[in-house]
Amino acid sequence: xxxxxxxxxxxxxxxxxxxxxxxxxxxxxxxxxxxxxxxxxxxxxxxxxxxxxxxxxxxxxxxxxxxxxxxxxxxxxxxxxxxxxxxxxxxxxxxxxxxxxxxxxxxxxxxxxxxxxxxxxxxxxxxxxxxxxxxxxxxxxxxxxxxxxxxxxxxxxxxxxxxxxxxxxxxxxxxxxxxxxxxxxxxxxxxxxxxxxxxxxxxxxxxxxxxxxxxxxxxxxxxxxxxxxxxxxxxxxxxxxxxxxxxxxxxxxxxxxxxxxxxxxxxxxxxxxxxxxxxxxxxxxxxxxxxxxxxxxxxxxxxxxxxxxxxxxxxxxxxxxxxxxxxxxxxxxxxxxxxxxxxxxxxxxxxxxxxxxxxxxxx
Amino acid sequence: xxxxxxxxxxxxxxxxxxxxxxxxxxxxxxxxxxxxxxxxxxxxxxxxxxxxxxxxxxxxxxxxxxxxxxxxxxxxxxxxxxxxxxxxxxxxxxxxxxxxxxxxxxxxxxxxxxxxxxxxxxxxxxxxxxxxxxxxxxxxxxxxxxxxxxxxxxxxxxxxxxxxxxxxxxxxxxxxxxxxxxxxxxxxxxxxxxxxxxxxxxxxxxxxxxxxxxxxxxxxxxxxxxxxxxxxxxxxxxxxxxxxxxxxxxxxxxxxxxxxxxxxxxxxxxxxxxxxxxxxxxxxxxxxxxxxxxxxxxxxxxxxxxxxxxxxxxxxxxxxxxxxxxxxxxxxxxxxxxxxxxxxxxxxxxxxxxxxxxxxxxx
Numbered sequence: 001x002x003x004x005x006x007x008x009x010x011x012x013x014x015x016x017x018x019x020x021x022x023x024x025x026x027x028x029x030x031x032x033x034x035x036x037x038x039x040x041x042x043x044x045x046x047x048x049x050x051x052x053x054x055x056x057x058x059x060x061x062x063x064x065x066x067x068x069x070x071x072x073x074x075x076x077x078x079x080x081x082x083x084x085x086x087x088x089x090x091x092x093x094x095x096x097x098x099x100x101x102x103x104x105x106x107x108x109x110x111x112x113x114x115x116x117x118x119x120x121x122x123x124x125x126x127x128x129x130x131x132x133x134x135x136x137x138x139x140x141x142x143x144x145x146x147x148x149x150x151x152x153x154x155x156x157x158x159x160x161x162x163x164x165x166x167x168x169x170x171x172x173x174x175x176x177x178x179x180x181x182x183x184x185x186x187x188x189x190x191x192x193x194x195x196x197x198x199x200x201x202x203x204x205x206x207x208x209x210x211x212x213x214x215x216x217x218x219x220x221x222x223x224x225x226x227x228x229x230x231x232x233x234x235x236x237x238x239x240x241x242x243x244x245x246x247x248x249x250x251x252x253x254x255x256x257x258x259x260x261x262x263x264x265x266x267x268x269x270x271x272x273x274x275x276x277x278x279x280x281x282x283x284x285x286x287x288x289x290x291x292x293x294x295x296x297x298x299x300x301x302x303x304x305x306x307x308x309x310x311x312x313x314x315x316x317x318x319x320x321x322x323x324x325x326x327x328x329x330x331x332x333x334x335x336x337x338x339x340x341x342x343x344x345x346x347x348x349x350x351x352x353x354x355x356x357x358x359x360x361x362x363x
Numbered sequence: 364x365x366x367x368x369x370x371x372x373x374x375x376x377x378x379x380x381x382x383x384x385x386x387x388x389x390x391x392x393x394x395x396x397x398x399x400x401x402x403x404x405x406x407x408x409x410x411x412x413x414x415x416x417x418x419x420x421x422x423x424x425x426x427x428x429x430x431x432x433x434x435x436x437x438x439x440x441x442x443x444x445x446x447x448x449x450x451x452x453x454x455x456x457x458x459x460x461x462x463x464x465x466x467x468x469x470x471x472x473x474x475x476x477x478x479x480x481x482x483x484x485x486x487x488x489x490x491x492x493x494x495x496x497x498x499x500x501x502x503x504x505x506x507x508x509x510x511x512x513x514x515x516x517x518x519x520x521x522x523x524x525x526x527x528x529x530x531x532x533x534x535x536x537x538x539x540x541x542x543x544x545x546x547x548x549x550x551x552x553x554x555x556x557x558x559x560x561x562x563x564x565x566x567x568x569x570x571x572x573x574x575x576x577x578x579x580x581x582x583x584x585x586x587x588x589x590x591x592x593x594x595x596x597x598x599x600x601x602x603x604x605x606x607x608x609x610x611x612x613x614x615x616x617x618x619x620x621x622x623x624x625x626x627x628x629x630x631x632x633x634x635x636x637x638x639x640x641x642x643x644x645x646x647x648x649x650x651x652x653x654x655x656x657x658x659x660x661x662x663x664x665x666x667x668x669x670x671x672x673x674x675x676x677x678x679x680x681x682x683x684x685x686x687x688x689x690x691x692x693x694x695x696x697x698x699x700x701x702x703x704x705x706x707x708x709x710x711x712x713x714x715x716x717x718x719x720x721x722x723x724x725x726x
Contacts, residue, residue: 228708229591232596232705235701236596236705238654242601259704291600293601338599342598345594345598
């Protein structure tokens with residue numbers, strides 16, 4: 001049977017995600033971010049709730065991306081996630097994109113010319129951001145056109161790169177309805193951004209989420225819930241440069257700005273530059289919040305839940321992969337667990353996120 | 364004219380403090396803790412409010428003890444405070460005590476035998492707490508009897524020690540009414556502890572505080588307002604032993620306990636031992652909260668306010684002492700100011716505590 005991988009955040013899980021799962025084939029394995037997501041913010045509901053939503057809507061197995069994979073720029077995010085999925089034996093990767101290109105050919109181009117392409121990226125002027133450099137690379141070597149704000153498309157290219165030479169079939173699915181960040185309420189599919197924005201609008205949430213009730217009754221958080229902690233960390237940390245990706249320049253800009261702002265977005269606005277994109281600054285603030293230092297990735301894979309089919313598959317790969325189903329005294333991944341401890345401080349109703357938790361089972 | 368020093372916290376300022384000021388002579392200089400106090404907690408109202416209360420009730424000059432003097436065990440607290448006051452030219456020290464002894468003679472004993480006495484303290488078994496050791500020292504060398512819980516008396520002895528050989532006259536005043544920590548509401552003088560406890564009881568506060576209105580309309584805080592920050596710091600600090608007085612043992616006990624408690628007092632209870640008294644643990648938690656590392660004391664003295672008489676006196680000592688009346692870009696004391704930044708996070712209504720603030724003036 002085909003084993004399909006899906007890389008996701010489900011922040012929160014909506015009808016577009018269900019559509020994607022419906023169009024994936026065989027055993028559907030999801031590698032999902034934990035409690036912090038790629039754009040550098042806390043997930044609106046915790047990883048267990050989001051895993052449950054996915055399992056109730058077609059996923060067979062949901063595993064957790066370690067913090068240090070989940071909160072990274074597109075390339076590291078994609079390669080970390082593809083690595084986890086390929087260890088779990090996927091033979092194809094399904095993903096949503098704004099532009100269905102021939103990603104397979106693109107992956108082949110990268111497979112052949114990766115050294116030349118990376119050297120080209122290195123050679124570009126340093127006032128370009130990394131995403132800008134990558135776009136130029138794809139334009140030059142694969143003739144890809146970039147129009148507008150198409151983050152899933154950019155992730156798709158990162159997946160193509162990460163899968164290059166690994167024998168994984170790329171299966172892009174055209175995104176339905178609203179664009180990734182669309183705030184439009186008059187559409188047939190709503191984006192996750194728009195669902196986070198209209199989370200209090202019960203009719204809207206009902207219309208666009210298959211598990212709206214679970215979502216609405218779960219403890220929710222946003223950056224606002226961590227603003228005070230972030231300010232406190234920036235004020236008291238004697239050496240912010242010990243945090244991943246924080247250099248002297250960023251550290252001193254943060255220290256100078258922190259007493260003059262009243263929200264995380266204000267801080268992002270003050271610190272972002274052409275080179276330090278807002279997404280990158282948000283990720284840096286997330287590293288600061290959770291105290292992330294340069295870290296190795298865990299060797300084992302943490303399972304959040306499975307269907308019966310998923311459980312059978314897990315058994316078949318158990319010999320070659322170290323699977324963690326229940327985190328006890330011995331940690332799975334210190335950084336992810338520390339991040340989860342911080343996540344829990346954002347809302348007193350959040351449950352313990354790791355110790356003693358067992359995978360969610362659905363039929 | 365006599366210049367009298369008073370060492371105080373005024374947490375909050377009550378009628379007993381007014382009584383003490385009334386019984387002091389000449390120019391009355393108060394060396395007051397800033398926003399964190401000796402027992403290891405945030406002051407209930409900020410240093411400016413407390414300075415104003417003192418100035419409106421007889422103090423001529425209020426200067427701030429740096430954090431690293433204010434949040435210390437009795438001996439360091441006393442010697443740091445006496446040092447500040449002696450630089451400001453005091454010739455006598457007035458203080459409240461539960462037992463009016465001949466402190467002057469006691470100071471003379473210490474003056475003569477300090478080496479022998481400190482060697483004796485060193486020789487005592489290490490399972491005794493430092494306060495216990497000090498009590499044994501006074502019993503043996505000065506024949507002092509200790510009965511019950513008499514913290515002001517113990518501070519009095521620390522003042523005697525700190526003043527020994529400095530030519531400062533000790534002027535103990537019998538404490539009126541309730542004991543230091545008394546919770547009794549049916550007394551003529553209420554303790555600061557009891558006022559903090561009954562802070563919502565407007566009649567009680569009116570009866571025992573000369574500035575009850577100012578107190579009641581000022582932003583107040585307690586450890587509760589910093590509990591989340593403290594938990595967060597303990598969870599995320601990669602090396603708690605870098606904090607002053609935190610050793611491996613305390614650090615690991617804190618890390619183990621922090622996820623099982625729901626208040627600072629619970630944490631204190633879990634971590635305190637015979638050797639680590641509760642007061643010491645509270646101070647350690649305060650060091651952790653504000654990120655205090657071993658620190659030198661500032662050379663200059665920060666003025667919080669003065670009367671006309673106090674201002675004249677300040678002018679007379681200005682040549683020999685470095686006085687800071689207004690903190691600008693150049694810090695007065697980094698640690699105190701960092702502690703104040705953290706203090707401010709406890710209540711959004713708290714004003715900026717340092718930058719640009721000028722001394723309070725009363726007639």
